[in-house]
Amino acid sequence: MTRLVKKDIAAMDKNLNHLDRLLEAVTGKSLLEIGAFAMGKALPLIPTRIAVVPITTGLGIIQGFSETVTAILVYLGADAFTTEKTDVRGLQEAFSRGAEVVFMADDQTFSAFHFKNGSWSDNGDATGRGFAAALYLAAKAQAQMEVLVLGAGAVGQAAIEFLLEKNISVVLGEIDQDKARACGEKYQNIKVAADWTAGRYHYIVEATPIADLIKTKNITDQSIIAAPGVPFGVAPAAAKKADQIIHNLLELGVATMLSAIS
Template sequence: MTRLTAEQVLDIPGKIKEFDRQLLKKTGCSLKELALDVVAPALTPAAVPLNPAACPVAIIPITAGAGTIKGFSEALCAVAAYLGFPAFITKVSDVAGLARAYQGNASIALMADDYLYAAINLKTRRVVGNDEATAKGYTAALGKMAGGIAGKEVLLIGLGPLGVAAAQALLQEGAGLIFYDLVREKEAALFKSCTGEEQQRITIGLSLEQALARTCLIYDASSGSAFIPAAWLPASAIVSAPGLPLGLDSMAAQKVADRLIHEPLQIGTAVMLFQALS
């Protein structure tokens, strides 16, 4: 898991409302609706029997490994509160923080170290990891922007843990996939781990330029920066990009501005919270 930086998270609390407005404009769904769509796709928000107001969320700072990231806990707290969860950051960290979460009667604990960012339902013991939640949230966002992805081909760039989770989510939605990773062996390895039926929907071994010429649906789960030039990007490209930093170069990002979802943690955290609650 690549660590977030303070610069990536510091302005999340102040900009979450605007982020949600943009998400609604691009996908037709608010952050809450998108998360609920992952958790309970057939239900409208009003009909979903999930009540965030009754489920306090404790955010526990963890100092292990490389330590806490400035603004990270505050960003998680802002996202949870925005979604209607009573949320608090424990005043103490690590084990003492977990104890405070229980003492404060929290329903869900959110915590992250250098390896795992997880939401843990302290009452039901359900554990939700960020990779899976982010993968599903961005798959839902791509589907909303594209009017569905079943039967369509998606270029999945970056096959680390997030990309592997994204492949599962995209295949589950019925998409065909082109795998692309800078480390080309990862394409064959992930292909081999898929079922025979899934393999029939997967293409590997194309260059990035060839892959971009074949589809306008792009899922960037890579850690690469600005390696996708505007000239290679189809005019009608739709891009779901959880990977940090953004793989599109600045001109490519401008080209798809209204059809690009890219942010560092709001979508993943929203899906984690509602999955943990469900």
């Protein structure tokens, strides 16, 4: 999981309605509707009480992170709160206040756990599925569409799984040859590109931690790019050239996590 910093989440809670309108304009669905679609869930979701527990492990708490996750969940219609206590004491507080679901993140992992029904969701998996779903919706499921997925990590693999479920052709671009080979063996219906930079793609999921990875030569003016990666993986000139860019740092991943455990 890429660790966000304070400036990444500043004012995020105040811009949720704006993001929702942008997503609806591009995909035809709201933030929550995309998350539900990504997980194959019907709306409305089953209501439940949710606690977001700050965790101090490792580098410590990102100022405002837990509160921002709570704000996103409340915006999505959840009964959510941030615990005043942290770590194990925060879990005690969550249960004492009637929470059935807990969201929490350390330096490596951001997950949600539904302790009543036994389900859980990882942010990497949810983010990959959520952004792949947004791309699929924005493309209006074009016949014979082919999607380039950049990155064979947790986010990229989750995107691949969603796209394969929708019978979409997938090309993988991954600079680590061992990871590329392993991913190709795991998902035998995908193509592994020896050199993805030689192509010009209409549909791309950018799921790497590499800034400005996608250049103008890699896309067309009709390209739709779903880019959950941090830092932003689309060069400024390429972002200007592309038809649509779908990018947010936390919101769609949280919406898909909520859908996954509901």
